[in-house]
Amino acid sequence: MAVPLFDTVSPVAPLRAQIDAAIARVLDGGAYILGPEVEAFERELASYLGVRQVVSVANGTDALTIALQALGVGPGDEVVVPAFTFYASAEAIPPTGATPVFCDVDPDTMCVTAETVRAALTPRTRAVIAVDLFGNPALIDAIAALGVPVVEDAAQAAGAKLGKRAAGSLGTLATFSFFPSKNLGCFGDGGAIATDDDALAEAARVLRFHGSRDKVTYERIGWNSRLDELQAAILRVLLPQLDAWSDGRRTAAAHYAAAGLGELVALPVATPGATPAWHLFVVRHERAAELEHALNAAGVGARGYYRTPLHRQEALAPWVPAGLELPVTDELARTHLAIPMSPLLDRASADEVVAAVRTTLAS
Numbered sequence: 329m330a331v332p333l334f335d336t337v338s339p340v341a342p343l344r345a346q347i348d349a350a351i352a353r354v355l356d357g358g359a360y361i362l363g364p365e366v367e368a369f370e371r372e373l374a375s376y377l378g379v380r381q382v383v384s385v386a387n388g389t390d391a392l393t394i395a396l397q398a399l400g401v402g403p404g405d406e407v408v409v410p411a412f413t414f415y416a417s418a419e420a421i422p423p424t425g426a427t428p429v430f431c432d433v434d435p436d437t438m439c440v441t442a443e444t445v446r447a448a449l450t451p452r453t454r455a456v457i458a459v460d461l462f463g464n465p466a467l468i469d470a471i472a473a474l475g476v477p478v479v480e481d482a483a484q485a486a487g488a489k490l491g492k493r494a495a496g497s498l499g500t501l502a503t504f505s506f507f508p509s510k511n512l513g514c515f516g517d518g519g520a521i522a523t524d525d526d527a528l529a530e531a532a533r534v535l536r537f538h539g540s541r542d543k544v545t546y547e548r549i550g551w552n553s554r555l556d557e558l559q560a561a562i563l564r565v566l567l568p569q570l571d572a573w574s575d576g577r578r579t580a581a582a583h584y585a586a587a588g589l590g591e592l593v594a595l596p597v598a599t600p601g602a603t604p605a606w607h608l609f610v611v612r613h614e615r616a617a618e619l620e621h622a623l624n625a626a627g628v629g630a631r632g633y634y635r636t637p638l639h640r641q642e643a644l645a646p647w648v649p650a651g652l653e654l655p656v657t658d659e660l661a662r663t664h665l666a667i668p669m670s671p672l673l674d675r676a677s678a679d680e681v682v683a684a685v686r687t688t689l690a691s
């Protein structure tokens with residue numbers, strides 16, 4: 329592939345000696361689960377985000393389920409979630425016993441807004457999952473002003489900011505995924521919950537460990553969902569790079585704009601006041617499906633991630649009311665296309681991508 333969709337190798341290559349040392353430290357220490365590396369990483373991520381507490385877990389999907397349960401979400405409750413996002417944002421809700429209620433998104437930022445959430449609220453709404461989609465923060469304060477706790481799904485937004493606040497510090501709780509291709513990705517699965525609320529963090533800590541504080545008494549049915557020491561030690565090497573990597577992503581976006589991509593397709597739109605950390609660089613065009621095929625054939629990575637939006641996914645059908653119409657979601661599902669993005673994507677690569685887009689659309 330001349331320009332891959334993402335690059336999980338080059339950005340970490342210069343860190344190899346530090347990563348090897350971190351792995352050796354864990355092997356020498358002999359502690360593999362919930363040890364000093366996890367504790368240190370949780371402190372360091374909390375400090376980076378400017379929040380009081382981080383509770384690490386096994387992945388970003390568990391992080392959402394546990395965050396909802398920490399809030400007290402359970403059977404009989406409803407949780408509002410956008411239909412234009414990764415499947416896991418909604419999949420995480422039924423394990424709590426609650427009902428996912430799908431809402432639409434803003435046509436420009438592609439994120440949920442207070443307006444789209446309001447249309448889905450009922451007296452049973454117990455929480456909203458607001459996704460910082462593609463690394464672009466949602467306007468969480470306005471959603472929280474509706475009076476419902478917000479779980480910020482920041483899986484795609486590590487390194488982004490809204491004003492001076494970090495994505496992942498905007499909701500009542502926020503969740504992260506450290507899946508390898510994420511902005512802050514480990515070498516396996518990993519996730520975390522961030523919050524300023526000590527009681528919610530404590531509930532999440534109990535839930536991630538079988539519902540127990542001491543492995544002797546069990547206060548509730550929980551999960552076995554932990555970040556392991558190896559991944560935590562690696563993430564401690566990667567976290568200090570996150571701001572430079574996010575700058576690199578924004579520079580790549582600027583390369584695309586300078587190369588004239590905006591004359592060919594609709595460029596992603598940053599949320600007002602936001603400094604996005606473009607996890608995916610998602611453009612829009614009427615001929616997105618055809619572009620996807622042609623770019624891949626030309627060696628340029630391209631992918632329509634959410635062609636079938638969540639309210640049209642078979643597994644979620646039991647929670648979709650008959651006749652539910654989410655027109656913006658349907659339109660974005662059809663027209664969106666992720667093109668190559670990485671912290672190291674340079675002007676020559678951007679030129680190559682733009683040339684391939686131009687050639688396709690000219691035909």
Ligand SMILES: Cc1ncc(COP(=O)(O)O)c(C=O)c1O
Nearest residue numbers: 387388389414416417483505507
């Ligand atoms: C928006 C969003 N939410 C949740 C998740 C789930 O994260 P994980 O794959 O770590 O379970 C992901 C990524 O995979 C995601 O992109």
